[in-house]
Amino acid sequence: MKDSANPPRLKYLLRLREVFHQFRYSISYVEALPQLTFLGLIVGVAAGLVIALFRLCIEFPLGWLLPAGPESFELLDLAQRWGLLGAGALALLLLLLVAGKSHRQVSVGHVLDRLYNYQGHLPATNWYVQFVGGVISVISGQSVGREGPAIHLGAGVASRCARWLKLPNNSRFTLIGCGVASAISASFNTPLAGVIFAMEVILMEYTLVGFVPVILASFSGAAVAQIVFGGSPLLQIEQHSQMLTLLELPLMLVMGLVIACAGAGFIAVHIRTLRLLHWPIAVRLLLATLFTATLAWPVPEIMGLGYDTLDAAVAGKLAAQTLLIVGVAKLISSAAVIALGVPGGIIGPTLIIGACLGGAVGTIAQGLYPTAIAEPGFYVIIGMAGMMAAALNAPMAALVAALELTYNPHMIFPSMLVIVIACLVTRNVFNYQGVFIEQLRVTGRDLDFRPALQVLKKTGIANVLNTNLLVTRRRFNYEEAKQLLAGHPEWLVFEAHDDQSRDKTALRAADLATFF
Secondary structure, eight states, rough: OOOHEEEHHHHHHHHHHHHHHHHHHHTTTOHHOOOOHHHHHHHHHHHHHHHHHHHOOOOOOHHSSTTTTTOGGGOOHHHHHHHHHHHHHHHHHHHHHHHOOGGOHHHHHHHHHHHHTTTTTEEEHHHHHHHHHHHHHHHHHSSSSSSSHHHHHHHHHHHHHHHHTTTHHHHHHHHHHHHHHHHHHHHHOOHHHHHHHHIIIIIISSSHHHHHHHHHHHHHHHHHHHHHHSSSTOOOOOOOOOOGGGHHHHHHHHHHHHHHHHHHHHHHHHHHOOOGGGHHHHHHHHHHHHHHHOOOOOGGGGGGOOOHHHEEEEEEETTTHHHHOOOHHHHHHHHHHHTOOOOSSSHHHHHHHHHHHHHHHHHHHHSSTTTOOOHHHHHHHHHHHHHHHHHTTTTHHHHHHHHHHHHGGGGGHHHHHHHHHHHHHHHHSSOOOOOHHHHHTTOOOOOOOOOHHHHTTTHHHHOOOOOOOEEEEEEEHHHHHHHHHOOSSEEEEEEOOOOTOOOEEEEEEHHHHHHH
């Protein structure tokens, strides 16, 4: 009975294997939209689950360690802050020493480098370092974000899925975009901003074949996050007012210039600190810890993610002087400690910096013109969008993020002006193309954007491979030649004389027909 049951089962398995082989083969073609969309769904769910686990690994320990929830570093006394930062630095040092020097590259810059210079192959060890290191960095109170690590984790999930399924290299490009979109969506509960960020910052193009799978992946990530954490936005920003008059536009111009200077300053501090990468990792982590602890002494708000500071700024609970101090301190600390090797993210700090500076401008303006200026919370969100756009070179993603986080369409009009000014001044006056591009340039990992190479990366072998060939022996007569040519092959491949040799010779079928 057992033997009679095996053949049907074996036949089924062989058929399943053949179907899967044809599926992988079809992905090589440019028009493989349904296949990529299906894979985008798988990657989106997988990345969303990983990001949910990543967030839980941060929130549970912080909720237990801190006196009033995951964001209450300010309530710790000086000894507790130093002790938490020191313990985290020691744990990070042990992790990075075990991982080795070649596996310390993490976050968005690493993803861009591997995507454009290594066909999207992301090493698993770097991925593990990012997960564990990101958790340790945030829990210990380092002035870093978790969105950058989330992007690396999402891209890593996509890369591993492509590797496990043995997919062609050209499919990795789109799938990594899917992983990134799902990660951003699961982090902020902003599915549209996840799509735009993936297309604008990671893939750097807008195509139908890329858009549809990325949209489904972003939806999947948001769905997973809503199941685990609920449907409310991460930052808990409610709808706020609108501009009371067009006379506020000069204030938007001023804020755009302020944000541009802040964005350029952030990039400048970051890339200059990157020149210390040749120092031993122990020295750099010690320096980062001392730097954060020293700045956190008078300004404890810089520790951790800082979303509680953002909520307070939106609610108008912070004075202009406090907002300026927190914004400048966060700018210096985050840019420096990340460059020194702390495996945290840049995106979150840029949002906090922009929110503080925007809130300061709005608070000062409201003090001068109390009845003619929108509330400071309105300026907080616009500053946040402008800083994200200027520092990351992501204007569309920043604009969409501001809209999704506030559900307030009145944000769009003034945010557009601030974003345009901030991006133009950062790029054309300060000559910075975004923190990730500058980071790669300083560390000798320039992205290869040659058009021909980019086309080849997105083209599967099966898409250009000519399979219209016929394998035959070297010797045949005239009648046999006519039979060979009757099938209209383009190529004839002749086997070697010797069975021990694997050499083969190819001839155009048209040349053989012309000879006869």
